[in-house]
Amino acid sequence: MSARMVGVLGGGQLGRMLALAGIPLGLRFRFLDPDPKCPAAEVGELIVGAYDDEASLRKLARGVEVVTVEFENVPARAAEYLQSHAMFYPGRAALAAAQERLAEKSLFHALDIPVPRFAAVESRAGLQKAAAYCGVPSVLKTRRLGYDGKGQFVIKSMEMVDEAWDVLGGVPLILEEFVTYEREVSLIAVRGRGGETVFYPLIENHHRLGILRLSVAPAPRMTAELQALAEEYAKRLLDRLEYTGVLTIEFFQKGSELVANEMACRVHNSGHWTIEGASCSQFENHLRAILGMPLGVTGIDGFSAMVNIIGEAPDEDAILAIPGARLHWYGKEPRPFRKLGHVNVSAREAWVRDELAAQLRALLGP
């Protein structure tokens, strides 16, 4: 059997986990990443180069069956090149919508998916007007390249508007109403080449300093109605974008309502528990989708949690000694706030899962 090759733009931990899921399916992987020591280097062929370097993109696309991405902010030039030279999923249009907050919020709005009140901001005067419309508190955000809480400024009162502009002004911005919510949940959705869809159960996410620390699945106190609502919203997006692959949507939950925060056109940190916690992981399902294979079962048989390893390496043996803890290193050097790995736990009973997750958090920091 000659192996089917998959090209991946980006060689981070998501690429690494895609390959670990895909190699058993008989797939081989080629990555493009500027870092020769990137996490995916160990599990496939690596082209070292800039994401938008055409010669590198050509090498990436040559002879592969399909090309996909493992990070958010794909340069437009790279997306254009790949779209016209390869089977490229999830495709340029979806990437463009996801990486520009104004386009993203406008898309949600157009599809009747609830979003916080928002307004485009291009000037100091415009920010005053936007703040009057959105109210305070509200959050000023750069439209591009924001993640993990960077490029954001919370405007707590009208007096802070000028300070916000001083900090972030000069690039295209968006102001969003500050939504009070009970919790953040995310939905991992998968759409196959033929339009078929599957969804994982809603996940509850906990952040610290803007970085995901803990995901719990299924989200506690989740109702069938809430799951159906999230899936309905996701389906509108998937179909509008004619999407292929995994799409993740983050929602704020208020009672029985879901307000869309953002989407990611890729596998997602909040879905890492699926490696052991679901029958078919988000990584395998993304590959199945983009290769036109039947989609895998997304059901969860029990209760799972994922705890991120951030910044520094913990006592590994203490983690491995926790019954059923599954350790996933990304092969990265420790550095403050860096995602170095994660640990998954699963159990038949929710309280056992909670107990195991608490042990992990005690080892891995708050």
Next chain:
Amino acid sequence: MSARMVGVLGGGQLGRMLALAGIPLGLRFRFLDPDPKCPAAEVGELIVGAYDDEASLRKLARGVEVVTVEFENVPARAAEYLQSHAMFYPGRAALAAAQERLAEKSLFHALDIPVPRFAAVESRAGLQKAAAYCGVPSVLKTRRLGYDGKGQFVIKSMEMVDEAWDVLGGVPLILEEFVTYEREVSLIAVRGRGGETVFYPLIENHHRLGILRLSVAPAPRMTAELQALAEEYAKRLLDRLEYTGVLTIEFFQKGSELVANEMACRVHNSGHWTIEGASCSQFENHLRAILGMPLGVTGIDGFSAMVNIIGEAPDEDAILAIPGARLHWYGKEPRPFRKLGHVNVSAREAWVRDELAAQLRALLGP
């Protein structure tokens, strides 16, 4: 974090699956195999060379934390070299005992582990004598290099003794009583560096033409007594050999008795269901053991089965469409009787597992 390196003698599918289990633990792998296209080539560094070539063995051992093996018949010279130049598990003594049937049966016998009646055979006259002692039917086997039913001759009556000698005579042989048994079961045992042990539930195995086709875990109608008996036998072996790593023992079951057939000083085909079916797979536990990490949980939460893909590639989409089927290709070209991959299924209920396994067998041949 600088990665911990593991050296593996052999680059077949077992090496490949060791690496797929070990990369998430932050390990890197180096393999020695004569075949540049061996299954493990995709998941680590590969040294192409003969198993007993000293220059290649030196390269394999250089700078790795530990060396292990992924096949049975390790040349004595290779085992000697590795034993004296590396942390080498499971070690020379265990390998020597496992690859010579007379030594193996004698070891079982010395540890009061039931074995079929057996006798060494070195001549035609000796075979006559041995056949009188063991009775007919009995099985004449080469002492070395026999696997998957090769190098064996069933002597059904005393008249066949000469024919048996004509077929196999000239190399060291062993004659074994032909045991009538209800089924074959295997036990995957793990012993850590500090002597701690864990065991997977007994597995029921089904062969065709001497090749494993189906493993079912836990073995149906298994009792706590049978499990305890198998573990007691395994513990005797592990402790006598001061074993580190995974050791597999195949037993013939007759009622409440277990008769040892053979052992394998490595992860085993009958344990492949542990990749998804157990909390910690046999591959991960072998690595945890040889690296001195805490051993992982071996319990099974439900019912699992593994069906081998032998000789030719089946309809892949049909396999992937079976709910929960987990496909594992080894990256090998199809060839008659060759193990190309396997498919695992798990379920909460035994009858669901049996149903899924039946669907797989319909696709994958008898």
